[in-house]
Amino acid sequence: MKLHRNLVFAVIDALHLIFNEGEYADKVVQKVLKFDKRWGSRDRGFIAETTYEMVRYKRLYAEIADVKAPYDRADLFRMWAVWAVLSGIRLPDWKQIEPTPERRIKGKFDELSKIRKFREAVPDWIDALGEKALGDKLWSEEIAALNQQADVVLRTNTLKISKEKLQKTLLDEGIVCEPIKGYPLALRLPERTNVFVTQAFQNGYFEVQDASSQLVAELLDVSPGQRVVDTCAGAGGKSLHLAALMENKGQLIAMDVYGSKLKELKRRARRNGAHNIETREIDSTKVYKKLYGSADRVLIDAPCTGLGVIRRNPDTKWKLQPDFLEKITKTQQEILRKYSKMVKSQGKMVYATCSILPQENNEQILSFLASDSGKDFSLVKEKKIYASKSGFDGFYMALLERQ
Numbered sequence: 001m002k003l004h005r006n007l008v009f010a011v012i013d014a015l016h017l018i019f020n021e022g023e024y025a026d027k028v029v030q031k032v033l034k035f036d037k038r039w040g041s042r043d044r045g046f047i048a049e050t051t052y053e054m055v056r057y058k059r060l061y062a063e064i065a066d067v068k069a070p071y072d073r074a075d076l077f078r079m080w081a082v083w084a085v086l087s088g089i090r091l092p093d094w095k096q097i098e099p100t101p102e103r104r105i106k107g108k109f110d111e112l113s114k115i116r117k118f119r120e121a122v123p124d125w126i127d128a129l130g131e132k133a134l135g136d137k138l139w140s141e142e143i144a145a146l147n148q149q150a151d152v153v154l155r156t157n158t159l160k161i162s163k164e165k166l167q168k169t170l171l172d173e174g175i176v177c178e179p180i181k182g183y184p185l186a187l188r189l190p191e192r193t194n195v196f197v198t199q200a201f202q203n204g205y206f207e208v209q210d211a212s213s214q215l216v217a218e219l220l221d222v223s224p225g226q227r228v229v230d231t232c233a234g235a236g237g238k239s240l241h242l243a244a245l246m247e248n249k250g251q252l253i254a255m256d257v258y259g260s261k262l263k264e265l266k267r268r269a270r271r272n273g274a275h276n277i278e279t280r281e282i283d284s285t286k287v288y289k290k291l292y293g294s295a296d297r298v299l300i301d302a303p304c305t306g307l308g309v310i311r312r313n314p315d316t317k318w319k320l321q322p323d324f325l326e327k328i329t330k331t332q333q334e335i336l337r338k339y340s341k342m343v344k345s346q347g348k349m350v351y352a353t354c355s356i357l358p359q360e361n362n363e364q365i366l367s368f369l370a371s372d373s374g375k376d377f378s379l380v381k382e383k384k385i386y387a388s389k390s391g392f393d394g395f396y397m398a399l400l401e402r403q
Contacts, residue, residue: 059117163187
């Protein structure tokens with residue numbers, strides 16, 4: 001492939017912002033792609049995919065390039081040269097790229113590939129944590145799967161269109177997609193493309209949502225006419241799914257501590273034609289206490305480490321700190337204790353995380369059921385979803401019922 005200097009420089013600029021300035025990879029890529037309006041889809045694809053790949057394997061490339069953080073521009077070019085050699089790309093004769101011993105790079109790669117923490121490019125503490133939590137075999141399989149690029153998966157918005165009609169509509173716009181067995185509303189794109197510019201998206205016919213994530217709302221077993229509360233709604237991916245499953249009938253209360261995210265949910269709800277969603281910012285305990293004992297269904301999509309979704313957020317590996325797990329598990333316990341009180345007698349609740357760690361998942365449920373707050377609940381079913389088994393994001397979800 002022919003390398004264009006401005007595209008490679010854009011990748012270097014992006015890596016500086018992510019590695020040295022601590023900015024989030026997805027935001028940085030969005031920002032960098034606006035540098036030059038003349039870039040076409042292939043140019044933009046090269047910048048985005050190369051940046052994500054280098055974030056994903058930062059530790060491996062840095063080790064081979066023999067550079068350490070903070071990385072100056074020359075260091076970043078050395079890491080990029082490692083990526084290029086390992087990708088089979090001939091290095092250009094640019095002054096920014098030092099003479100690079102390709103045989104040494106490949107030899108070092110072969111050597112480091114025998115060691116999981118380098119091969120999969122994870123910090124020592126995450127590698128140790130994963131092995132202890134899941135065992136050597138499952139953790140090795142899982143972290144390898146989580147280093148693969150995530151598929152683009154769509155969720156059909158059944159308030160406006162059927163899955164079959166959506167598939168045909170997208171085909172008319174030149175986008176091929178295919179159903180996924182076991183996921184009733186999902187369509188997968190065999191080839192990545194920008195679906196947000198389609199008329200189908202503007203019409204609110206679909207949302208981009210991983211297949212595993214689509215199972216959460218399904219598990220809550222909602223019906224039209226119920227009162228349903230999404231307690232950690234964020235920008236509302238699962239709220240929108242719930243509204244569709246409720247056929248716009250009943251009351252869906254979407255709550256979050258971040259008002260800015262709820263504003264985004266309102267905008268998305270208008271596009272989706274979801275009219276039964278009511279947003280409430282949690283700015284005091286009164287917001288959820290007034291709902292105690294009144295909800296038919298409660299969803300707790302809890303904040304977590306996000307270790308199940310590092311395929312799409314690879315910089316999570318470098319942003320997480322060892323003490324975060326202890327902090328977040330305490331937050332999860334508190335959320336379970338407080339928000340479970342909204343479930344009325346005979347009502348149901350789903351607790352979910354996009355993590356693969358038992359400490360955040362079934363151990364939290366067992367702890368909750370053994371507590372005073374959980375004594376009236378029973379576990380109906382749980383799902384532990386691993387990327388290495390499903391091919392999609394790592395997730396956990398548990399359905400509980402109140403007596």
